[in-house]
Amino acid sequence: MSRIGPTFAALKAQNKKALIPFITAGDPGRGMTVPLMHALVEAGVDLIELGVPFSDPMADGPVIQRASERALANKVGLKDVLAMVAEFRKSNDATPVVLMGYANPVERMGYAQFAAAAKAAGVDGVLTVDIPPEESTGVADVFKAAGLDPIFLLSPTTPESRVAQVAQAAGGFVYYVSLKGVTGSASLDTDEVSRKVAMVRHHCGLPVGVGFGIRDAASAEAVARIADAVVVGSRIVNEIETAPEGEAVNRVKMLVQDLRRGVDAASR
Amino acid sequence: MKLTDFPDSRGHFGPYGGIFVAETLMAALEELRIEYDRARNDPAFMAEFEYELKHYVGRPSPVYHACRLSDAYGGAQIYLKREDLNHTGAHKINNTIGQALLARRMGKKRVIAETGAGQHGVASATVAARYGMECIVYMGAEDVARQAPNVYRMKLLGATVVPVSSGSKTLKDALNEAMRDWVTNVESTFYILGTAAGPHPYPMLVRDFQCVIGRECLQQMPELAGRQPDAVIACVGGGSNAIGIFHPYIPHENVRLIGVEAGGDGIASGRHAAPLSAGSPGVLHGFRSYLMQDENGQIIETHSVSAGLDYPGVGPEHSWLKDAGRAEYVPINDDEALAAFHDLCRYEGIIPALESSHAVAQAKKLAPTLKKDQIILVNLSGRGDKDINTVAKLSGITL
Numbered sequence: 256m257s258r259i260g261p262t263f264a265a266l267k268a269q270n271k272k273a274l275i276p277f278i279t280a281g282d283p284g285r286g287m288t289v290p291l292m293h294a295l296v297e298a299g300v301d302l303i304e305l306g307v308p309f310s311d312p313m314a315d316g317p318v319i320q321r322a323s324e325r326a327l328a329n330k331v332g333l334k335d336v337l338a339m340v341a342e343f344r345k346s347n348d349a350t351p352v353v354l355m356g357y358a359n360p361v362e363r364m365g366y367a368q369f370a371a372a373a374k375a376a377g378v379d380g381v382l383t384v385d386i387p388p389e390e391s392t393g394v395a396d397v398f399k400a401a402g403l404d405p406i407f408l409l410s411p412t413t414p415e416s417r418v419a420q421v422a423q424a425a426g427g428f429v430y431y432v433s434l435k436g437v438t439g440s441a442s443l444d445t446d447e448v449s450r451k452v453a454m455v456r457h458h459c460g461l462p463v464g465v466g467f468g469i470r471d472a473a474s475a476e477a478v479a480r481i482a483d484a485v486v487v488g489s490r491i492v493n494e495i496e497t498a499p500e501g502e503a504v505n506r507v508k509m510l511v512q513d514l515r516r517g518v519d520a521a522s523r
Numbered sequence: 524m525k526l527t528d529f530p531d532s533r534g535h536f537g538p539y540g541g542i543f544v545a546e547t548l549m550a551a552l553e554e555l556r557i558e559y560d561r562a563r564n565d566p567a568f569m570a571e572f573e574y575e576l577k578h579y580v581g582r583p584s585p586v587y588h589a590c591r592l593s594d595a596y597g598g599a600q601i602y603l604k605r606e607d608l609n610h611t612g613a614h615k616i617n618n619t620i621g622q623a624l625l626a627r628r629m630g631k632k633r634v635i636a637e638t639g640a641g642q643h644g645v646a647s648a649t650v651a652a653r654y655g656m657e658c659i660v661y662m663g664a665e666d667v668a669r670q671a672p673n674v675y676r677m678k679l680l681g682a683t684v685v686p687v688s689s690g691s692k693t694l695k696d697a698l699n700e701a702m703r704d705w706v707t708n709v710e711s712t713f714y715i716l717g718t719a720a721g722p723h724p725y726p727m728l729v730r731d732f733q734c735v736i737g738r739e740c741l742q743q744m745p746e747l748a749g750r751q752p753d754a755v756i757a758c759v760g761g762g763s764n765a766i767g768i769f770h771p772y773i774p775h776e777n778v779r780l781i782g783v784e785a786g787g788d789g790i791a792s793g794r795h796a797a798p799l800s801a802g803s804p805g806v807l808h809g810f811r812s813y814l815m816q817d818e819n820g821q822i823i824e825t826h827s828v829s830a831g832l833d834y835p836g837v838g839p840e841h842s843w844l845k846d847a848g849r850a851e852y853v854p855i856n857d858d859e860a861l862a863a864f865h866d867l868c869r870y871e872g873i874i875p876a877l878e879s880s881h882a883v884a885q886a887k888k889l890a891p892t893l894k895k896d897q898i899i900l901v902n903l904s905g906r907g908d909k910d911i912n913t914v915a916k917l918s919g920i921t922l
Contacts, residue, residue: 310821311695311807313702314545320689332819358543358806363820385543385806389533408546412709417549432547 257379257404258351259427262301263462263483272479274299274518275464276511277355277488279306279322280339281331283495283503288339291495294504296350298511304382304486307336307356314384318489321496333360333369337376344377353380353406353427366394370401380404380427388424395424408432409455411447422459428484429459434467443468445477452481472517479521487514526849527773529840534723534810536843542722544809548702551709556724558629563731568624575620576735579653580610582617584736586743586900591870592883599893601886602748603903604740604768607875613905614736614764615646619715621732623650626713633657633708636715637701639666639694639760640831640878641673642905643717648682650715658682661700663693666830673909691824694760694834698808718761719838722809726838733767740900741771752900754779754889758881759799759852760831762838764904769850770840779851781889782841783881785827786854796825798837799845799852812839828857828913829877831905859884864907864914876905877913 266273276295280288292303308326312319333356340352354373361369361383373381381403386394388407395405404427409418411434422429433448448465455463465478466486478485491507498506529536542552562568576582584605593601606614619636626634634656638644644660651658660677664686667674677684690696698721705714719729737755744751755772757765759782769780787795795801798813805814807822815823815835827833844850855863860877863884867875875883882901890899907914915922 308821310690311699313699313808314547314706316703317689324689327821332821334819359814359816359822360820362804362806362811363816363818384545385809387542387544387546387549389549390541390543410545410547410549412547412550414550421546 256402257427258349259302259379259404262351263428266301271522272482272518273301273464273484274475274515275302275304275484275486276300276491277304277306277486278491278495279308279319279326280336281308281326281329282322282492283325285329285331285335287503289342290504291507292343293347294508295511296347298508299515300511302351302353302484304353304355304488305336305340307333307354307360309357309360312357316489318493318496322492333364337372337378340378341376351379352377353382354378355382355384358383358385366397370397370403373403374401378403380406382406382408382430384408388421391424399426406430411451415454415458418455418458422461425461428462428464429455430464430466430486431455431482432467433465443474445481448478449481472513475514475517476520479518485518526844526847527770529843530723530727534727536839537846538804539811539842540723540726540839541811542809543806543811544722545706547706547709548722551705552722552724554629559625559724559728562625562628568628572621572624576617580616580620581608582735583739583743584608586740586747588747589871592866593890595866595870596887596890598890598895599753599897599899600748600895601890602744602752602898602900604736604900606736606764606902606904607873607879607906611646611649612908613642613646613876614733614767615643615717616649617735617767618717618729618732618763619643619646619650621728622713622715623654623656626656626715627654629713631711631713633712634715635659635661635701635704635712636717637661637694637697638717639663639697639833640829641666641670641677641909642831644682644684645673645676645680647715648677648680651682652680659704660684661687661697661704663691663697664688665692666694669913670830670909694830695822702808718763719766719840720761720808720810720812720836726810726840729763730766730770730840733763734770736764736767736902737769737771740768744900748898750898751775751778752898753893754781755900755902756781756783756882756885756889757902758783758832758878758904759837759841760785760796760834760878761836762841764902766838766840768902769844773849780844780849781885782850782852783885784852784854785829785832785881786856787826789856790854794826795854796827796833796835797854798835799841800854804842807836810839812836812842828860829881831876831878832881853885855881855884861914861917863887873903874907875903876907877910879904
């Protein structure tokens with residue numbers, strides 16, 4: 256069983272929304288990821304998205320591209336990422352962890368072998384950005400059989416006719432990308448997002464996370480009013496990139512505490 | 524299903540091809556698939572495509588019997604398919620005209636393209652000027668430096684050239700950046716992909732637009748040589764010139780199809796761009812195919828003297844033809860390609876592109892093993908004007 260469903264259920268019972276941060280594993284250093292994950296939990300996040308570095312992150316903007324390059328310079332591969340999750344699990348058995356990355360590292364390891372290793376390490380869900388439901392035949396089933404939730408994206412260009420198809424393949428939650436473009440793009444139009452999320456809910460019973468364009472407590476609050484989960488990536492990775500040596504953990508903690516206040520303000 | 528019936532309706536060539544992209548592009552690719560399906564069944568569209576190929580590109584390109592080169596290589600007769608004589612100097616224009624006509628049909632006024640050697644960038648800038656469209660070309664910063672004349676050509680034609688400084692600063696990174704642009708501007712923008720790769724329907728539609736090469740050869744060879752060739756040789760980077768000449772020959776089972784990859788400093792050196800010869804299947808840039816990758820599934824930096832072959836993947840149909848045993852793929856090293864480049868200059872008065880020189884070099888290896896009345900058809904995919912600085916530098920000459 257994945258930790259994702261129970262986490263969302265518990266939040267709903269408390270009338271709370273989820274805050275989901277993204278960091279790239281191995282950025283800024285190999286040894287920094289597990290401490291960062293614990294700091295995120297201490298700052299009040301509900302689920303962690305952990306980026307698996309890839310040499311060609313086609314769907315990412317410059318901030319996350321650079322994080323991926325730093326992690327690769329630290330020689331961090333998929334096996335190392337799984338080891339980091341296992342390390343995190345030694346002292347945290349509650350917070351769901353979703354791996355987010357591209358198909359090829361997983362393909363190279365083998366889908367079944369990866370699913371077993373990920374489950375053993377304590378991973379709860381997997382989002383492979385470049386495997387849409389059409390290409391996930393077999394893959395999503397392998398993940399589900401191993402007890403991993405296959406997370407899929409929905410975008411402003413997704414036609415309504417496709418949402419049900421995506422929902423069918425998905426597990427855990429669906430991730431609505433609130434803007435066209437790569438990660439780290441400009442600000443978002445909450446009215447438009449609100450309409451789209453309502454449409455998604457019509458076809459999909461899973462919790463809906465919304466990401467792209469969330470930078471501060473105010474935008475986090477605005478999105479938390481609409482969605483079940485607020486996903487923040489580039490803003491956090493940017494904080495890691497620009498923090499002075501040794502300050503990354505503290506800076507991220509302060510930023511995430513602020514985002515948490517924003518998300519909770521939506522529930523009051 | 525026959526080999527020529529692929530891809531299937533979802534873009535698969537057996538295990539290869541497919542649509543491996545982020546959700547934001549799915550609708551755009553579906554729109555393109557539907558519109559291309561309509562276009563290729565629309566006699567008016569096909570007639571305009573053919574008109575442009577004839578009157579703007581200068582097709583059909585000739586097939587030429589390279590007698591002195593054949594004598595020098597001491598074996599089979601070598602014939603050259605002269606794609607170097609096309610407008611803009613390479614086969615790339617066949618595809619960019621087809622895609623620009625599709626863009627116009629779909630009401631898109633902004634086109635984007637990636638380029639390695641700059642040939643596809645020039646061909647895209649050319650058709651954008653021809654049809655009055657805005658054109659942005661993404662090019663690796665390293666390629667911008669080594670292909671300066673083509674960069675200036677694109678600017679003359681009104682295109683904006685954007686140097687890409689991420690990753691290895693070459694073609695694969697330019698492709699990543701073009702995809703990012705497309706994700707961001709998907710409604711206004713048509714992505715003119717330069718080779719028979721990328722997500723479905725690109726490998727299919729690029730192949731279809733390039734198949735004019737092989738169809739002409741099927742007609743020209745009996746006229747000129749009295750019969751079809753024993754072997755067809757073409758260089759393979761992404762593989763669009765190769766699939767364009769191979770595909771019409773697939774049903775002709777007696778014709779050997781030989782694709783030539785960039786062997787760089789040699790396969791053993793690890794510094795090459797030969798995924799079919801020394802790679803393994805994986806997923807990159809929206810499709811599954813043979814790739815250059817490490818044990819963690821990261822894409823490896825490639826090397827070739829020829830910017831146009833310097834790519835870690837290959838079009839999915841080539842992976843399929845390799846596994847099916849219908850085509851063979853071999854590497855040619857930088858030094859072998861350079862020797863063939865000079866051979867063609869001196870024996871035939873033709874300066875070939877470094878990419879195409881790889882195919883000539885394979886003919887040099889194959890010809891002596893065949894009889895004098897056997898025939899090798901080489902796709903001379905482009906001319907070498909763009910490469911004279913590179914060749915001069917390798918010879919220790921500053922121009």
